Amino acid sequence: MANHSATHPAHVQHHFVDSDQQFESAKLGMWVFLVNEILFFGGLFCAYIVFRAWYPELFTQAALELNKLWGGVNTIVLIGSSLTVAMAIRSAQKNQTKGLRINLLITIALACVFMVIKYFEYEHKLHLGIAPGSFWNPTPEILHELSDPRANIFFGIYYMMTGVHGLHVLVGIGLMIWLYIRAGKGHFNSEYYTPVEITGLYWHLVDLIWIFLFPLLYLIE
Amino acid sequence: MAVAETKNLTTLQVKRFKPSDNPTNTYLTDEKGLWAWMTTVDHKKIGLMYLGAVAFFFALAGFLALALRTELWTPAKTFIEADTYNQLFTLHGAMMVFFVLVPSIPAALGNFVLPMQLGAKDVAFPRLNLASFYIYVFGAIFTFISLANNGFDTGWTFYTPYSSDANSAGVIWVTLGVFILGFSSILTGTNFITTIHKLRAPGITWGRLPLNIWALYATSIIQVLATPVLAITILLLSMENIMDIGIFDPALGGDPVLYQHFFWFYSHPAVYIMIVPGFGIISEVITTFSKKHIFGYWAIALSSLAIAFIGFLVWGHHMFTSGQSSVATTVFSFLTFLVGIPTGIKILNWVATLYKGSIDMKTPMLYVFVFLFLFTIGGFTGITLGALSVDIHLHDTYYVVAHFHYVMMGGTLMALLAGLHYWWPKMTGKMYNETLGRISAVLIFIGFNTTFLPQFVMGAQGMPRRYYNYIDQFTIFHQTSTIGSYILGVAFLIILYNLMKSLINGEKAPANPWNSRGLEWQATSPPDFHNFDHTPVIIHGPYDYHQPMEEFQLGLAVSHNGHGDHHEVTTDETEKA
Amino acid sequence: MGRLFDFMLPDNQSPLTADSTDGLFHFITEVSFILLVGITIALIYFAIKYKRKSEDDETPLITHNNTLEISWSVIPLLITLVIFGWGYSGWLNLRSVPDDAYEIHVNAFKWNWGFNYSNGAQTLNELHVPKGRPVKLVMQSRDVLHSFFVPDFRVKHDVLPNRYTYVWFQAEEAGEAQIFCTEYCGTSHSNMLAKVIIHEPDEFETWLETNGGGVSGSPVEQGEQLVSLQGCKTCHSLDGTKIIGPSFKGLFGKQETLSDGSTVTVDENYIRESILNPGAKVVQGYDNVMTPYEGRVSDDEISNIIEYLKTLK
Known part of the structure; x- marks a missing residue:
């Protein structure tokens, strides 16, 4: 393809005609992937809905064991990180490498705060013996509060949903560290910021899913 | 709207070239060595690697099928134990579904053909394409680990609570394997959707897309929407096995019927992942070998999409006897009939395409005829099974076994063989022996019907599926079926021999041996690494057999403003290189 | 017709x-x-009639026909x-189900069908029904999914562990009909067969009376009947052959090596534990596939079964 590669900028892969086509493709591909993610979590939401419809008292009772305050803090942390990732894209579009790096760094930091809080929540529950499935071994006080013998179903769903979501946060942290390094090498500018843009899309989805998880799991009245 | 159209109507000058019959450099000679193959991002090589892997698993699972049929020669034990038999039929089903049928047409043939039919140099995300292949291999390795860990005997459907029993390390491994495999399918689907939307060559409007592309497009939509649900279901099932989280286990407050809903929400659309790309191949082959414009282009294109969408709403027809709610049962039965209609339309359109054609019964066309006959039976028996009262009697009997073999093997596999023989010269640059090709098609037809027609009868008589022993009255049916399966085995060996022989000393294939109007045939055989040596400009639909051949040869736009936009194009110059 | x-x-x-x-x-x-x-016919006719004559054949343009x-x-x-x-x-x-249907309870478990009648009669793998009267089966599984299928009646329904399901039919001729399990349930799925035995109405009443009241006789006799009724013999032979579980012959008092390598003497307590919670101590060379009988047999019944096993030298 001599007649094309001559006009190709370095960041455009050989099989694309131009930068626009590459950007559009990457963006469409990411949207398709996000639809797929929604369906993936959709399965868990379905399981949640079915069991909540079957055992409503159990869900109200079990949700009391979750810490609304820290769940709420985490929600704010993630919403904040969505804002900073949007600002990172804005910086890339305006050729501000420094701004891009700072915003990415804040996003990574917020994501880490989220994971640390999540860790302490898990840790506290495991300490009380509220563990998934066969590790279910609650202390007598907890057992008193959670009289329903099927309580472990709620926590099975809780651990699956938050666990899979947590994995997504970890993947997001990894992606943003990679972006941060590439930004440091000056890979991104107003002509080419596709990876920043599509990672941003991914991060918004991770955030959005948490915004559903928080009220569904923590705020059952 | 009218203003916009006039604005886009740019007149282009197009030069036309006939592809060389003796290419000097092809994708096969471009880079050599194992490492180059293993790290390639070329969609054609990845397609071939998928083809090899699919053929390997097909041979393995097919061999298991012969072992199963041999065991069923006598009502009691013939040569293997019940537990072995149960593991073998599970493995046969799981491998055929997850390792053969799902990836066969899209990931093997589709990968090879799709960018070429779009006039693109590759799929949108070549590295993801390679990743999808390795994920597939990785998933397969998990299955083999499972076999080393006591294996699994749950049936390919993994119904709980049987599959969530305590001592089942094998089930954990295989479910994780299927979980991983799902991502390979998702990546292929994502890649294809993006490629079809964004990488079409100038002149390929939605109305000029080959029907194979429409079919792959519909398939990719299903892959992307359904596979993640399988992934989460299988993940939950693994968690059930690893630590009893209780969602599907009745002993812990969960529900096995919920598992079935989850499972079939993927696995019914998955049936369309397997068959819809086959429809695409049939449209391509039938037009080429009858030298005729397809009858009802839009009906065929849109019915693929209709099947894709309605296909999501019929999963409950696998569960008429399961204890799901009565309302659900009624609705699912009704929708099942609706999904049958677009399929019927396609068959009639293909038959109508033959009318006044110029029909050449070459091997691929012979497979299309076999397809049309077998798949029609598969479709009709599907109607029988969709009828509520009749399904109560036939559910989980050999009638169902025969039905899905007619659809999956008589449908998907025949389409795959048609496509394989059709594109073989393009993929390898070699011609196979035509006589042997026809013999194998006829043998498959005979063997297939001998194997599966008796299964309709014994199923309707009451023979349940997944039975190691059976009562004496079914012996004659089982023995006929077993003989048929051996004929099938021989036929597949002939195909293998014929194709391998063509690789070694086959005649050299010209660029367009079938005189097809398809864009992929306007490249050399085998194609260049970049498929075409310039971005082609398309001025006719893929089935315009009433137009002279010269106009289908590769067009190079002499002047056009920018890329990606699709212009009206006129030719004014035809030139042979 | x-x-x-x-x-x-x-x-x-x-x-x-x-x-x-x-x-x-x-x-x-x-x-x-x-x-x-x-x-x-259309396919074959077109293939012959429109066979390609030369590579230069021209075909008409027919795009569609509304x-x-x-x-x-x-x-x-x-x-x-x-x-x-x-x-x-x-x-x-x-x-x-018709209102006057005669109700029979069905217990499905690996790999047997148990039938309980209103007067306390029990049968295993034989369903006795009267002719000319609708019969309703109320079914439940004790372990995994099964499915009750009688081809001659065209009825089928899955049998689930966590809910009751039902089928009904009305047999019109005295005789027999085959019952199959049609939901895959493991090793002996294909042996999970039973027969429907259709009696003349008065004959059915007599049959019910003679078999009513459940097991009877001395402890050993009761144990023997229980071993039949509970389907133990599907997996445990009485003559020493190895099927799915260890044979009952000479079992009592024997030393068995367990899957973890330790040994145990088969005494009253071991048998009791193995009936109620079979997964606790599995004998080497066998899979842990037995369904727990917790809640399905009483203490007296277990004692009777043990007495019977002692007689199988």
């Missing part, structure tokens, strides 16, 4: 549940057969709607 596809269906012993199903089956199969023949396409979409749609309605009404009938 002979129909083209009569050879495909088994005997019809319960016309009230089978007639609608059979009629629809014949209708669909016959219509399909006619259409299939039509399509096949009348034709609409008619072959709408007519099949109408036919399938008829089929849907017919199937739906047949299915409603299968789900609507």
Whole structure:
């Protein structure tokens, strides 16, 4: 393809005609992937809905064991990180490498705060013996509060949903560290910021899913 | 709207070239060595690697099928134990579904053909394409680990609570394997959707897309929407096995019927992942070998999409006897009939395409005829099974076994063989022996019907599926079926021999041996690494057999403003290189 | 009345549940057969008539034909709607149990069918029913999914561990009919068979009376009946052959090596534990597949079974 590669900028892969086509493709591909993610979590939401419809008292009772305050803090942390990732894209579009790096760094930091809080929540529950499935071994006080013998179903769903979501946060942290390094090498500018843009899309989805998880799991009245 | 159209109507000058019959450099000679193959991002090589892997698993699972049929020669034990038999039929089903049928047409043939039919140099995300292949291999390795860990005997459907029993390390491994495999399918689907939307060559409007592309497009939509649900279901099932989280286990407050809903929400659309790309191949082959414009282009294109969408709403027809709610049962039965209609339309359109054609019964066309006959039976028996009262009697009997073999093997596999023989010269640059090709098609037809027609009868008589022993009255049916399966085995060996022989000393294939109007045939055989040596400009639909051949040869736009936009194009110059 | 596809269906012993199903089956199969023949003839005719004469053949441009396409979409749609309605009404009938139905409870477990009658009679793998009277089976599984299927009655339903399901039928001729399990349930799935035995009404009453009241006799005799009724013999032989579990012959008092390598003497307590919680101590060389009998046998019954096992030297 001599007649094309001559006009190709370095960041455009050989099989694309131009930068626009590459950007559009990457963006469409990411949207398709996000639809797929929604369906993936959709399965868990379905399981949640079915069991909540079957055992409503159990869900109200079990949700009391979750810490609304820290769940709420985490929600704010993630919403904040969505804002900073949007600002990172804005910086890339305006050729501000420094701004891009700072915003990415804040996003990574917020994501880490989220994971640390999540860790302490898990840790506290495991300490009380509220563990998934066969590790279910609650202390007598907890057992008193959670009289329903099927309580472990709620926590099975809780651990699956938050666990899979947590994995997504970890993947997001990894992606943003990679972006941060590439930004440091000056890979991104107003002509080419596709990876920043599509990672941003991914991060918004991770955030959005948490915004559903928080009220569904923590705020059952 | 009218203003916009006039604005886009740019007149282009197009030069036309006939592809060389003796290419000097092809994708096969471009880079050599194992490492180059293993790290390639070329969609054609990845397609071939998928083809090899699919053929390997097909041979393995097919061999298991012969072992199963041999065991069923006598009502009691013939040569293997019940537990072995149960593991073998599970493995046969799981491998055929997850390792053969799902990836066969899209990931093997589709990968090879799709960018070429779009006039693109590759799929949108070549590295993801390679990743999808390795994920597939990785998933397969998990299955083999499972076999080393006591294996699994749950049936390919993994119904709980049987599959969530305590001592089942094998089930954990295989479910994780299927979980991983799902991502390979998702990546292929994502890649294809993006490629079809964004990488079409100038002149390929939605109305000029080959029907194979429409079919792959519909398939990719299903892959992307359904596979993640399988992934989460299988993940939950693994968690059930690893630590009893209780969602599907009745002993812990969960529900096995919920598992079935989850499972079939993927696995019914998955049936369309397997068959819809086959429809695409049939449209391509039938037009080429009858030298005729397809009858009802839009009906065929849109019915693929209709099947894709309605296909999501019929999963409950696998569960008429399961204890799901009565309302659900009624609705699912009704929708099942609706999904049958677009399929019927396609068959009639293909038959109508033959009318006044110029029909050449070459091997691929012979497979299309076999397809049309077998798949029609598969479709009709599907109607029988969709009828509520009749399904109560036939559910989980050999009638169902025969039905899905007619659809999956008589449908998907025949389409795959048609496509394989059709594109073989393009993929390898070699011609196979035509006589042997026809013999194998006829043998498959005979063997297939001998194997599966008796299964309709014994199923309707009451023979349940997944039975190691059976009562004496079914012996004659089982023995006929077993003989048929051996004929099938021989036929597949002939195909293998014929194709391998063509690789070694086959005649050299010209660029367009079938005189097809398809864009992929306007490249050399085998194609260049970049498929075409310039971005082609398309001025006719893929089935315009009433137009002279010269106009289908590769067009190079002499002047056009920018890329990606699709212009009206006129030719004014035809030139042979 | 002979129909083209009569050879495909088994005997019809319960016309009230089978007639609608059979009629629809014949209708669909016959219509399909006619259409299939039509399509096949068209294929062969076109292949011969329009055989390629030369590579330069020209073909007419026929892109579509609205009348034709609409008619072959709408007519099949109408036919399938008829089929849907017919199937739906047949299915409603299968789900609507007549009020005077005689009720029998069904216990499915790996790999047996247990039947409990209202007067306390119990049978294993033999379902006794009166002729000419609707019978309703209320079914439950004790372990995994099973499915109850009688081809001659055209009835089938899955049997689940966490809810009751039912089927009904009305046998019209004295005789026998085959019962199959049609939901895969493990090693001996294909041996999970049973027979329906259809009695004349008065004969059925007599049968009920003679078998009513459950097990009886000395502890050893009761134990022997229990071992039959509970389906133990499906997996444990009485003559020393190894089936799915260890044979009962000479079992009592024997030293067994367990899967973890330790040894145990088969005494009263070991047998009791193995009945109630079979997974606790599995003998080496066997899989842990037995269903726990916790809640299914009483302490007295366990004692009787142990007494019986002691006699199997």
